[in-house]
Amino acid sequence: MVPITTLHYLVVAAALFVLGVIGVLIRRNVVIVLMSIELILNAVNLNLVAFSRMWGNLHGQLFAIFIVVDAAAEAAVGLGILIAFFRNKETVNVDEIDLLKW
Amino acid sequence: MPNFIMSYLDSKEALTPGSAGSQFWALIYVLIIFAGVSVAVIAMNWIERKLLAHFQVRLGPMRVGPHGLLQPIADAVKLMIKEDIIPAEADQLVFWFAPMIGLLAAFTVYTVIPFGPSQAVSDMNIGILFMLGVSSLGVLGIVVAGWASNSHYPLIGALRSSAQMVSYEVAMGLAVVSAILMTSLNASGTGTLSMIGIVQAQQQQGVWFIFKFFPLGLIAFAIFAIAMVAETNRAPFDLAEAESELTAGYHTEYSGLRWSLFMLAEYAAMIAVSSIAVTLWLGGWMRPFPNLLHAPAWDFIFSLFPGLTFLALAAIALIGVARMPAHSFFRIQRIGLAVFAALLGFVALLLLVIAVAGRSADMSVAGRFNDGIDHVYWFVLKVAVFMYLFIWYRATWPRYRFDQLMKIGWKVMLPISLGVLIVTAIVGVIFS
Amino acid sequence: MNLAMNSALNSTINSGMAPVATPWFFYVLAGVAVISGVLVITRRNAVHAALALIVTLLAVTGLYLMLYAPFVAGVQIIVYAGGIMVLFLFVIMLVNIDRSSKERRFNRIWAVGLGAACALLALFVFAFTKGKALFPDRGMPLAEGSNTQEIAKMLYGEAGRMGQYTFAFEIASLLLLVAILGAVIMTKKKI
Numbered sequence: 002m003v004p005i006t007t008l009h010y011l012v013v014a015a016a017l018f019v020l021g022v023i024g025v026l027i028r029r030n031v032v033i034v035l036m037s038i039e040l041i042l043n044a045v046n047l048n049l050v051a052f053s054r055m056w057g058n059l060h061g062q063l064f065a066i067f068i069v070v071d072a073a074a075e076a077a078v079g080l081g082i083l084i085a086f087f088r089n090k091e092t093v094n095v096d097e098i099d100l101l102k103w
Numbered sequence: 104m105p106n107f108i109m110s111y112l113d114s115k116e117a118l119t120p121g122s123a124g125s126q127f128w129a130l131i132y133v134l135i136i137f138a139g140v141s142v143a144v145i146a147m148n149w150i151e152r153k154l155l156a157h158f159q160v161r162l163g164p165m166r167v168g169p170h171g172l173l174q175p176i177a178d179a180v181k182l183m184i185k186e187d188i189i190p191a192e193a194d195q196l197v198f199w200f201a202p203m204i205g206l207l208a209a210f211t212v213y214t215v216i217p218f219g220p221s222q223a224v225s226d227m228n229i230g231i232l233f234m235l236g237v238s239s240l241g242v243l244g245i246v247v248a249g250w251a252s253n254s255h256y257p258l259i260g261a262l263r264s265s266a267q268m269v270s271y272e273v274a275m276g277l278a279v280v281s282a283i284l285m286t287s288l289n290a291s292g293t294g295t296l297s298m299i300g301i302v303q304a305q306q307q308q309g310v311w312f313i314f315k316f317f318p319l320g321l322i323a324f325a326i327f328a329i330a331m332v333a334e335t336n337r338a339p340f341d342l343a344e345a346e347s348e349l350t351a352g353y354h355t356e357y358s359g360l361r362w363s364l365f366m367l368a369e370y371a372a373m374i375a376v377s378s379i380a381v382t383l384w385l386g387g388w389m390r391p392f393p394n395l396l397h398a399p400a401w402d403f404i405f406s407l408f409p410g411l412t413f414l415a416l417a418a419i420a421l422i423g424v425a426r427m428p429a430h431s432f433f434r435i436q437r438i439g440l441a442v443f444a445a446l447l448g449f450v451a452l453l454l455l456v457i458a459v460a461g462r463s464a465d466m467s468v469a470g471r472f473n474d475g476i477d478h479v480y481w482f483v484l485k486v487a488v489f490m491y492l493f494i495w496y497r498a499t500w501p502r503y504r505f506d507q508l509m510k511i512g513w514k515v516m517l518p519i520s521l522g523v524l525i526v527t528a529i530v531g532v533i534f535s
Numbered sequence: 536m537n538l539a540m541n542s543a544l545n546s547t548i549n550s551g552m553a554p555v556a557t558p559w560f561f562y563v564l565a566g567v568a569v570i571s572g573v574l575v576i577t578r579r580n581a582v583h584a585a586l587a588l589i590v591t592l593l594a595v596t597g598l599y600l601m602l603y604a605p606f607v608a609g610v611q612i613i614v615y616a617g618g619i620m621v622l623f624l625f626v627i628m629l630v631n632i633d634r635s636s637k638e639r640r641f642n643r644i645w646a647v648g649l650g651a652a653c654a655l656l657a658l659f660v661f662a663f664t665k666g667k668a669l670f671p672d673r674g675m676p677l678a679e680g681s682n683t684q685e686i687a688k689m690l691y692g693e694a695g696r697m698g699q700y701t702f703a704f705e706i707a708s709l710l711l712l713v714a715i716l717g718a719v720i721m722t723k724k725k726i
Contacts, residue, residue, distance in 0.1 A: 015659040024576035026648025074714030081721035232609035239617030
C-alpha cells in the first residue's frame, strides 16, 4: 500500500470542504447550512493539522484550536439568531429569510 | 509461551499495555475491564435495590436465591426475553442505535481509567480530556433517544437532560482544571493530563489533591461530586427521567433489552465518573499513607486487605446462613448461601496466598500480580464508596425543580468553581 | 517505587511505539468522514444530518490522532461532539422542523451552487496534481507524548515569558465572551 502522505490528508480535507460548500449553497434549512459551515471549518482544521505534521511544528495545531474556539462562538451566535428568527417568522428556510426589515 | 505474551510480563518497567505496545495484553485488559464493569453493573443492580429497601426499612428482593442474590440474573433473563417494541411513529434507525451511543461512550472511557500504574489499557497523554470528552458524548444517546421516540415525555426528558448535562459540564470541567493545576506544582513546573501522571503527581507531592491547599481541593472536589451526579442523571438531579413528571423520561418508549442497555450505560457512566473523582482527588490506586507508612512490613500488611475484605464478606454470608429460619422451606436457600460463603472464603484464601507469595516486592510475575491486586483493590474500594453515596443520595434527597437545577448550575457552582480555579492558581504560584 | 512524574510520558516516546498510522486506518477514517459528510448535506431530516456530522467529526478526530495531534483530537471531541453538536440537536428539537422536512430540500438555485462547488473541486484537483511536489512524502517527527505540554508552552509561555500565542489566546477569550453575550441577547425575549 502507498504510505500515507500529507497529500492524502489534503485530499480528504478538500473533499470535506467541497461538501461543506455544496451544503451552504444548496440547502434551504438554516440548521443544515450552519452544520455545513462546521464541515468547512473541520476541513480547514484537518489541513492545518496535516501541515503541522508536515513541518514538524505545532503552529498548525494551535491554529486548529483557535478555529475550534471560533466554531463554538459561531455556532452559539448562529443558533441564537436562528431561534430569534424562528420566533418571529416561524420558518428556518434560507430563501424565506430575504427581507431586510419587516 | 509465545514471545508476544511473555515479553510484556517480563518487562522490567511497570507500563500499561498501550504504552508498552503490547496489543495482545491491551486486548486482554479490554476484555477484563468489559467483563468486570458488566459484572459490577449487575452487582450494583442488586446492591441498589437492597440498600434502597433497607433505607426504607424494607427487605428488598428476598425470593430469588438467598437474600435475592440471583435477582439480577432473573431480571436480565426477563429483560432479554421481553418483547422489543418499537413505536410505529418512531424513527426506526435512530431509535435502534440510540441506546448504543450511550453504552459506547460509557465503555470507551474505561480505556484510560488507571486501576494501577500499569493496570490500564493505555496511558494517554490527554487522558482526562479524553475522559471528559467521551463521557460527554453520552448525552447524545439520551437526546437522540428522546427525539427518536417521537413522543412528548421522552422529548421533554431529552431536552431537560441535554440542558442539564451541558450546564453541569462547565462547572465539572473547571473543577477538573483546578486539580490539573495542582499536578504542575513540582520542580519542572509542567503538569499533566495523563490519568496515571495525575496519580503519580499526588504520590510525589505526598498528598491527595482533596487535602491540597485546604480547603481549595476540597471545594473543587465537592463541585465535581455534585456535578457528576447531575452528569449521570441520578437523583436528586434525575430530571430527565423524573417518574412523577415524565413517567420515565427519555426511555419511556423503550422496552426489553434496549431499555436495559440504557441502564447498563447509566451505571457504567456512574462508575466512570466516580473513577475520575477518585483519580483526581483521592489518590487513585494508592493505599492510605503510601509515603508515611513506607516499609516492606507495611506493604505486606496493606496487601492483606483484599483477602481480609473477602474474608469479612464470607463471614457476613455465614452469619446470614446461621440466621436463616430453621424451616425446611429455607433448606435450599441455606445451602445456596453457604456455597456462596464458601466461594467468597475461597477467593479470600487465594488472595491471602498471593499476598504472602508476592511478599518480596521484586518485579517477578507473582510480585507484580500482588501489586496489581493491591492497586485494583484500593481503586475499586474508593469507587465503591462513591457508588454507595449515589444510592444514599437517591434514598435521601427529593428531586430538584428544573429552574432550581439550572440556577444552582449556573449561578452557584460555576462562580464557585471559577473562584476556586483562580485562587488555586494564585496560591500555587505563591507556594511553588 | 521511584516513579518520576513524566516517566510514563517519556517511555511512550522512548519505547518506539509502533504508530497505528497504517494506511488501512487512514482509508477507513477518510471514507467514513466523506460518506457521512455526503449524508450531512443530503439528508432531509435535520437530526439525521446532525448525527452524520457527529460521525464525520469523530472520523476527523481519528485522523488528528494519526497526525500526532492528540490534544487537538481531545478538544475536537469535547468541544465539537460534546458541546456544539448537542447545542445543534437542542436547537433542532426546539424549533421543531417537522414542517420543513416535508418541503423541498434544496433551494431554487441549487444547480448554480453545485456548479460553483464543482468548479472549486476542479480547482483543488488542479492544484494538487500540479503542486504534488510541494508536499514531502514523510512528515517531520512530532513528539506525541509531550504534545499537550508543548502546546501549553506556546499558548501560555514558559519561564515567565509570554508565549507566542498568549495574546491571541486572550483575544479568543474575548471573542467567546462576546459570543455568549450575543447569544443571550439574541435568544432572550426580555432582558
